[in-house]
Amino acid sequence: MPQQPLSNQLLSSHTLSNHALSNKPSSDSASLDRALESGNVWQARHTPEIQSPVISTGYKELDEQLPAGGWQAGLVCEMYHQALGAGELSLLLPALAQLSQQPKWILWVAPPAIPYAPALKRAGVELNNILVVRPKSYKEAIWCLEEGIRSGHCIATLGWLSEWHKTHIRRIQIAAADFHTHCWLWPPQFDSSGSPAAIRIGVRRLSATQLEVECFKRRGRWPGKPFNVDLTQSAIKQA
Amino acid sequence: MNKLWLYLHFSDLFLNHQRCSEGTALAILLPSDLRVHACNSKAKKAGIQQDMSLPTALSLCPDLRTQLLDSEQEQQFLTQEALWAYQFSAQICLDPPEGMWLEIGSMLKLFNGMENLWQQMQANRDTRIPIQMACSHIPVQARFLARAGLGKPSSDKFWIRQQLDNLPLSALPDGLVNPLKLQRIGAKKLGDLLKLPPSGLATRYGKELFILVQQLNGNLPTPMRWFEIPLHFEQKAFFIEEIEHLGGLIFQIRPLLQALAHLMKKHQSGTRRLHLELKHRDRDPTQWAFGFAQASASFEELLTLTRYELNKQTLPAPVTELTLKVEQFEERTGLQEDYWPHSRSQGQSCSPEQSRGSLLNRLQARLDSHQVYQLQLIGDARPEMAGQLRSQSLSSSHTRSLNQSFRLNPFNLTQLNLTRLQAERPTWMLEPPCPWVKPAAGERVTPYPERIASGWWGSLNIRRDYYQVLQNGQLLWLFRDHQARWFLHGWFG
Numbered sequence A: 001m002p003q004q005p006l007s008n009q010l011l012s013s014h015t016l017s018n019h020a021l022s023n024k025p026s027s028d029s030a031s032l033d034r035a036l037e038s039g040n041v042w043q044a045r046h047t048p049e050i051q052s053p054v055i056s057t058g059y060k061e062l063d064e065q066l067p068a069g070g071w072q073a074g075l076v077c078e079m080y081h082q083a084l085g086a087g088e089l090s091l092l093l094p095a096l097a098q099l100s101q102q103p104k105w106i107l108w109v110a111p112p113a114i115p116y117a118p119a120l121k122r123a124g125v126e127l128n129n130i131l132v133v134r135p136k137s138y139k140e141a142i143w144c145l146e147e148g149i150r151s152g153h154c155i156a157t158l159g160w161l162s163e164w165h166k167t168h169i170r171r172i173q174i175a176a177a178d179f180h181t182h183c184w185l186w187p188p189q190f191d192s193s194g195s196p197a198a199i200r201i202g203v204r205r206l207s208a209t210q211l212e213v214e215c216f217k218r219r220g221r222w223p224g225k226p227f228n229v230d231l232t233q234s235a236i237k238q239a
Numbered sequence B: 001m002n003k004l005w006l007y008l009h010f011s012d013l014f015l016n017h018q019r020c021s022e023g024t025a026l027a028i029l030l031p032s033d034l035r036v037h038a039c040n041s042k043a044k045k046a047g048i049q050q051d052m053s054l055p056t057a058l059s060l061c062p063d064l065r066t067q068l069l070d071s072e073q074e075q076q077f078l079t080q081e082a083l084w085a086y087q088f089s090a091q092i093c094l095d096p097p098e099g100m101w102l103e104i105g106s107m108l109k110l111f112n113g114m115e116n117l118w119q120q121m122q123a124n125r126d127t128r129i130p131i132q133m134a135c136s137h138i139p140v141q142a143r144f145l146a147r148a149g150l151g152k153p154s155s156d157k158f159w160i161r162q163q164l165d166n167l168p169l170s171a172l173p174d175g176l177v178n179p180l181k182l183q184r185i186g187a188k189k190l191g192d193l194l195k196l197p198p199s200g201l202a203t204r205y206g207k208e209l210f211i212l213v214q215q216l217n218g219n220l221p222t223p224m225r226w227f228e229i230p231l232h233f234e235q236k237a238f239f240i241e242e243i244e245h246l247g248g249l250i251f252q253i254r255p256l257l258q259a260l261a262h263l264m265k266k267h268q269s270g271t272r273r274l275h276l277e278l279k280h281r282d283r284d285p286t287q288w289a290f291g292f293a294q295a296s297a298s299f300e301e302l303l304t305l306t307r308y309e310l311n312k313q314t315l316p317a318p319v320t321e322l323t324l325k326v327e328q329f330e331e332r333t334g335l336q337e338d339y340w341p342h343s344r345s346q347g348q349s350c351s352p353e354q355s356r357g358s359l360l361n362r363l364q365a366r367l368d369s370h371q372v373y374q375l376q377l378i379g380d381a382r383p384e385m386a387g388q389l390r391s392q393s394l395s396s397s398h399t400r401s402l403n404q405s406f407r408l409n410p411f412n413l414t415q416l417n418l419t420r421l422q423a424e425r426p427t428w429m430l431e432p433p434c435p436w437v438k439p440a441a442g443e444r445v446t447p448y449p450e451r452i453a454s455g456w457w458g459s460l461n462i463r464r465d466y467y468q469v470l471q472n473g474q475l476l477w478l479f480r481d482h483q484a485r486w487f488l489h490g491w492f493g
Helices: A006-022 A027-037 A060-065 A093-099 A117-122 A138-151 A166-179 B013-017 B041-045 B054-060 B071-085 B114-123 B139-148 B157-165 B179-184 B190-195 B198-205 B207-216 B246-266 B299-311 B352-366 B399-406 B410-415 B418-422
Strands: A076-080 A105-109 A130-133 A154-159 A182-185 A199-205 A210-218 A227-230 B005-009 B026-029 B036-039 B065-068 B092-095 B099-103 B132-136 B233-243 B269-280 B286-296 B319-326 B372-377 B387-391 B428-436 B450-454 B462-471 B474-480 B486-491
Touching: A060 A210, A060 A227, A076 A166, A093 A154, A105 A138, A105 B352, A117 B372, A117 B387, A130 B352, A138 A154, A138 A166, A138 B352, A166 A182, B005 B139, B013 B026, B013 B036, B013 B071, B026 B041, B036 B054, B071 B092, B071 B099, B099 B139, B114 B132, B132 B139, B139 B157, B139 B207, B157 B190, B190 B207, B198 B207, B233 B246, B246 B269, B246 B299, B246 B319, B286 B299, B286 B352, B299 B352, B352 B372, B428 B474
Parallel strands: A076 A182, A076 A199, A105 A130, A105 A154, A154 A182, B026 B065
Antiparallel strands: A130 B372, A199 A210, A210 A227, B005 B099, B005 B132, B026 B036, B092 B099, B233 B319, B269 B286, B269 B319, B372 B387, B428 B486, B450 B462, B462 B474, B474 B486
C-alpha cells in the first residue's frame, strides 16, 4: 500500500484535532472542505477569473447584465430571436465597430441575407476586415467557424447555423476559449435542455429603437430578468 | 582578392531580338514621345537616325516597320543573355538596359587565360545579337570601354587609362552634364575631365558627374547587385504500383512539397500556384493547377492546402507518374514560418495582412472561391448598388491586386454621397426585393418616406419611396415603387 503524502496526513490529523477540540460530529463538512480544497466544487459567490479581454457592448444596460461587464473574448454567445429585424445584429454593432479596428478578420459564416455595407459603415465598422463565407452545408459552416477561430486570424466569428448540435457548440466554445476569440451564434431554435455556450441571450423588438433583452444563461451568474435596451443610447458614437 | 570585371554591352539589344526578315526596315520607337530609339541597317541606309520623329522617319522610308520599346521585355532579353553568360561566370551583375558585368578574375584559370575566354565567348555568340566586351579591375572603366567598342582581352591599367583619356565627352551618359559647359573650360576628351580637381567638379557640375569620375578613377565603389538565376521547380515521382486513391497520392506528394518548401525557404520566396501533372497508363495526363490567395511557403501550409484542393478533385484513372511544377515564385516580405501551428501569439511575427491572408487561403482551398466574399461600399444612391458582396475570386490572382482589394477604392469613397451615408440603412439587404403587402399606416415608423430616384442612365432606373415599418416585432425596410407596388428590401436586424 502506498504511503500517504505527509501533507495529507498532517491535514487529516489537523482536521481531526479540530473536530476533537470543537467537539462537533460533522464528518460531512470535512469531506465538503476537502472537496472544496481540491477544486472540484464551484461556488456561485466566486465569480470566475476574467483573463481574456472584455469590450463594452456599447449599451449600459447590457453591460450590467453580462457577467464580465461586456462581451468577453473566448465566450460563445447564442442570440435568440423570432425573425430577422428583431434587433439581433444591432446589439452587436458597437462591439463590431470596435473589434473591426484591429487588422484581423471578423468572419461571418452563412449570414441569412446580405450584410449591408452602408449600414455597417454608418455604425463605424471597418469593412475591409470583414470576411463573409457562404457555405453550402451545415457541415461546411461548422468547419468554417472552427477553422476561423483556430486560425488565430479572426478577432470575432459570427455564425448563422442551420442546425444545432450540442457537441458542435461545445467544440466551438472550446476553440473560442483557447484562442480568445469572440463568437456569436444565431441558432435556428431554442434548445431548453441547455447549451455549452457560455451566454444565451434572447432579443425581442418592442419598437423601432427599443429592444427587450433577456439573458437565459450567463456563465458565473444566475439567469437575469428581461430588461430594455435603447438602441439610440449606444455609448459608442456612431460614425 | 581584386576582382576582374568583364563588361558585356549588347548594343541595340531590343532591336536585335526582333525577328524580322532581312529586307525589312525596322525602327524601335520610344513609347514616351515616339522618337526613333534604334533602327536596323536597312533603315539606316534610308537615312533614318536616332532621335528622329516618327513622321520624318516615315517620310524617308514609307514602308518602315515600327515597334515600341518595351522596357519590361528588354529586361527579359537581358535576363536571357545573363543566362547565356552564366556558363562563363557565376558572378553576374546586370546593368540595365543593355549591359552586364561578369566577374572573370576567378574564372581565368579554368578557361586558360583571358584570350581563350574572350575567343570562346565570341565563338559561342548568336551572330544576330553582337556583343562588345571590355575588361578592367574597375567596373565603370570596363563599361566605358565596352560601350565605345574599344575592349580587348587585356587588363593592363595603363592601356585602359590611355583609351579612356582619348574617349570623347559624348561617351558620358546622356543628360548627366551639358557637354557645352565642359567644352567651355577646355575639356574635349574624357581624360581632361578625369584630371580636374574633384572638389571643383562637384560644385560646378553636380554630384552625379563627380561620383562618376570618382568611380572611373577607382576611388568610389560602383553599386552593383548580383544576378540570381530565376527559380523554377519541377520534380517527378514515379510509382512502381499505380496509385488509385487520392490518399495515396497525398502520401507521394509530401516529399515533393517538402523539397519545394526547402527551395523556397532558401530563396526567401513563396508561391501562389502549384501545377500537378498526373500520368496515366492509357490516357492523356491530367493537369491540375491549384491557386492560393496568398503566397505560401511553409511545408505544413502547402500540404494542408494541397489536401483540401485534392479533396475537391476526382481521379480519372490510376496514376503512374506525378510531376509537381512551380513556375512563378514570389518574394516573401515577412517571415511566415512560425504561424502555422496555430500559435497563441497569433502570428505576431509576420505582418497581419499576410498572416490573415492564410485564412483566406484555407477557406478558398476548402470551399469554392466564389463562396468567400468581402463587403463593398459603392457611392451609388441605389440601395442594391451601394452595398454588395464582392467575391474573393482567384482569377485576379496577384498579390498586389489582392492587397488592394483589401482596401476601399479611394475613388469610390470620394464619390460617396455623404447624406446617403448618414441616412439610416438596414443591416440586412434582401436581393432581389420581395413583393410585400401594403403596410397599415400605424405600422410605419417614419412619418415621411425617403425618396430614392436614380439610375436614369442605366438599366436599373428606380424611383422609390422607402419606409421603415414595424411588423410583428420585425423592423422592415419597405419601398413603394412608381407603380405603387410594395416590396421588402431589407431588415433592421
